[in-house]
Amino acid sequence: MQYEASPNRYEVEQLIGQGASALVFKGTYENNNVKHPVAIKTINLDKASQNIEQLQQETKLLAMCNHPNICPLYQSMVHQQYLWLIMPELQVSILDLLKTLQPIGFDELIIATIMYDVLQAINYLHQNGQIHRDIKLSNFLMDSQGNTLLSDFGVASFIRPFSNDIRSTFVGSPLYMAPEVANNKPYNQAADIWSFGICLYQLSHGNLPHENCQAMEALLRVIQHEPPKISSKRNFSKQFKELIDACLQKNPSERLNASQLLTMKFWTKRADRQQLIDTLKEYQVMRQPKPNAFQEQVDTANNILQSKQSVGLSSSNWNFDEEDPVVEKKPEEPAPQQIIEENDTDIVLSGVQKLVEEVKKLREENTKLKEENERFKDRLKMFMNQEE
Numbered sequence: 001m002q003y004e005a006s007p008n009r010y011e012v013e014q015l016i017g018q019g020a021s022a023l024v025f026k027g028t029y030e031n032n033n034v035k036h037p038v039a040i041k042t043i044n045l046d047k048a049s050q051n052i053e054q055l056q057q058e059t060k061l062l063a064m065c066n067h068p069n070i071c072p073l074y075q076s077m078v079h080q081q082y083l084w085l086i087m088p089e090l091q092v093s094i095l096d097l098l099k100t101l102q103p104i105g106f107d108e109l110i111i112a113t114i115m116y117d118v119l120q121a122i123n124y125l126h127q128n129g130q131i132h133r134d135i136k137l138s139n140f141l142m143d144s145q146g147n148t149l150l151s152d153f154g155v156a157s158f159i160r161p162f163s164n165d166i167r168s169t170f171v172g173s174p175l176y177m178a179p180e181v182a183n184n185k186p187y188n189q190a191a192d193i194w195s196f197g198i199c200l201y202q203l204s205h206g207n208l209p210h211e212n213c214q215a216m217e218a219l220l221r222v223i224q225h226e227p228p229k230i231s232s233k234r235n236f237s238k239q240f241k242e243l244i245d246a247c248l249q250k251n252p253s254e255r256l257n258a259s260q261l262l263t264m265k266f267w268t269k270r271a272d273r274q275q276l277i278d279t280l281k282e283y284q285v286m287r288q289p290k291p292n293a294f295q296e297q298v299d300t301a302n303n304i305l306q307s308k309q310s311v312g313l314s315s316s317n318w319n320f321d322e323e324d325p326v327v328e329k330k331p332e333e334p335a336p337q338q339i340i341e342e343n344d345t346d347i348v349l350s351g352v353q354k355l356v357e358e359v360k361k362l363r364e365e366n367t368k369l370k371e372e373n374e375r376f377k378d379r380l381k382m383f384m385n386q387e388e
Ligand SMILES: Nc1ncnc2c1ncn2[C@@H]1O[C@H](COP(=O)(O)OP(=O)(O)O)[C@@H](O)[C@H]1O
Pocket: 016, 017, 018, 019, 020, 021, 022, 023, 024, 039, 041, 071, 087, 088, 089, 090, 091, 092, 093, 096, 138, 139, 141, 151, 152, 342
């Protein structure tokens, strides 16, 4: 079935998630008087730095991705100042699953099943010359059959522009960032592999490395410290340690690539799908949705979808900084002021960028001083020669 780019055929019912610059709704698409369930993600273009034509071209690229472990994009459209992305409605993000069911980490069999799915998706993107750039647990979504799908490929680029294969723009979530990305150096597919390694760490421990640091501090630690090591108090298998090690190398060229990772021994022991489906069911019992929560956002979204006006540039209708929606969120988070908020990303990044610029300036000054010093020495030599 074709999902057409006609806003008024979509209707939202419930807010199911909220990211740094997007809201995700459960909703429907109407075709021949039948309503088909979909997930509808809206991104406020007032916050994006790309022009609309470029953005639409990129959504076409996304729509061409075709892999069983990549969440498909059915349709994308710009209506008013929002980009609307239409996708299948999946069951739960792996982040919410972890936080709700296993705050100190899943066992290796479950991790292997989930991450083998994700790794195949990453391998597909990398083989096609793409970089995901926002590999993190909230972008891994489970369907009703216990399969995990990688979502939001390319969406990070709507927030910030890019042009080359080797990119040097800051994108993604700081705690998952590879050292070369945190350090504003050019990067390639290996950056995704680092983030994949961080996800393995998070799934096995329940928390992220440097999770309790201030944002800047966390980024500096990623740049300056040795890669995170898994807890020695836990009984992790040798195969798991080897896998994490192969991902978390500070030098990107020393990380294995996705197809090499797929051949590692760790993947030979995986849980069967039924076990994943049971885990999903357990989650569905645990969470307690509030049916009428965020009704205001739902009403606003529907008003915009039904309105005739197409691309407009008026100011934001939604406050994206509102409290997190519901339900699936996170029983065991540390004190709020200690967490890196997604919304802090820009502040953090501009901070690090400033730092990097300052270091650059200092280096340049240093080079100048050295040159002057050399010249001075030369003159001194000449002077001494004349004296002799
Ligand atoms: N297709 C989907 N089906 C079900 N839930 C989704 C879907 N896409 C996103 N979500 C939920 O919405 C949340 C917010 O998504 P997003 O705006 O991409 O931010 P983030 O990935 O940073 O959490 C996700 O964490 C996930 O729980």
